[in-house]
Amino acid sequence: MIAHRRLALYLAYARCSFRRQTAYPLANWTGVAVNLFFFLIHVQVYRAFFGARESVAGWKPDEAIVYLATCESLLMVLGVFPTQTGYDFAERVRSGDIAIDLVRPVSLWARSLAERFGAALYYALARGAIVFAAALLIFRPALPRAPELLWLALSLPLGVAVGGLLAFAAQSSAFWIENPRGAVQALTLLLWFFGGTMVPLDFYPPPLRAVSDVLPFRAAIYTPVALATGKLTGASLAFALAHQLAWTALLVAAAGALERRGLRRLIAQGG
């Protein structure tokens, strides 16, 4: 009964976060245009690199286009930009407003994650779907058709969870150092570099690839995007999903620990 009520509470946070995003439709349309602009740049670069070749490193030009389209559509969904849900809890730690949040019977990390999921749903509908449809209309690449694509129903939420939990971890640095922007910036850098954003991990040099396969960042970007492109099958798919599940579990535990430790250190000045 109590667990049930808790869940309803978090769902309410997710709903509010969704609605908060709908407040600025013009900003979203601008975002659609900007996503498409970046997509166009990347596609042209890849096309020029491919030249007349049919395939490079096992990738066909059409697959590269689908990868780039999926990646650009999912950037806002997966939360590569960590502070975009509007709930900037790190800033609330700095200002002391966090004290109000602590009165409520919710955990900080779970609330952050709920808001992340609400925002992700909004961006999937209002941004991702439009960008993806437009990208396909422009270039009309051959789309992957494989039963493996059904695994996206698991992989995409796990990707959002890993991204959201990593963002929480970076923001909770605010408990220890006054300004958490450095940690958030570091996370963005790591997500872009080890996550396979715009360059599929298959193109990475082998040592870098090996490191990327261990770190959590590919779970937040590369796995869902490559899966949607039809590039994950058999053993590589099994590994990718296991990797996502393991990191989600690990990061949930880490987020709980960070919250407990951080709150023990917290001193909110009254005023």
Added chain:
Amino acid sequence: MPEPQARRARAQRAEGERSRQAAAARGRRRRVGSDLRVWAALVGASVRAQMQYRANFVLRSFLDSLVMVTDFAPVWMLSRQFGLIDGWSLGELALLYGLVAVSWGIVEGALMGFEDFTTYLRMGEVDRWLLRPRPIGLQVAAHRFELRKLGRILQGALVLGFALWQLGPSAGDLLWVAASIGGGVLFFAGAVAAGAALQFWTLGHTSELQNALTYGGTAALSYPVSAYSGWFRRAITYGVPLAFVNYFPALAILDRTDAAGFPAWVPWLSPFACLAFLLVGLRLFAAGLRRYESTGS
């Protein structure tokens, strides 16, 4: 009136006009000098404020110097996997990247206030600036002078140095490097001014568009403009003169001719095209300011 007297009177009038003009020019110079002093004082305050969070400053400077990990690593990985792009090797791509990274780093560090203009517009900071007897552009520029961007400039300079070391440049080539960086500073200053100007009309709802011109522009310029398809290439040559920031100067440095058939004198236009774009950006900002209505907050 006898002829000599008239001439003397004319001469006196001209003399008076000249001295008035000279006085006005002195006043302008003094004015510019004092504006510069104010700018320096505000920049000093901004830098001192950044130093309040010392650990954060050190960490972010370090991270800014790692930006090539996200910006240049894709170029390196793709060129390693695919080979040439439109006939350009990795060393030549490094030249393109280095030129843009340095000029964009300078503008991002010195003019961050324009990038964040949305926030100031919404929070009513702009009202406060308008009340002060100094040009608003100067105050915006000085409001956020991000010293940490030195890290970004440094890493760009490293990539540029690597490219030049491989090329073995002549003195003329180095002049082109200077012209390209100077032109890039003018261009990106125009870009951030135009982006900020846009916010006067859309009240911050289009701040992502600013990124398209700056981050999108720098991303596009990591590769030769000739690699892009016809309409896009025309748009970034004639529409927004991005191609003049690094592509045409690089052609001159590498003694290349453009694949799309631009004549050999086009690189000489680079600084002027960039300057023209800056003037457009400043015009837009001034126009936006004229229609500004305070939010009252």
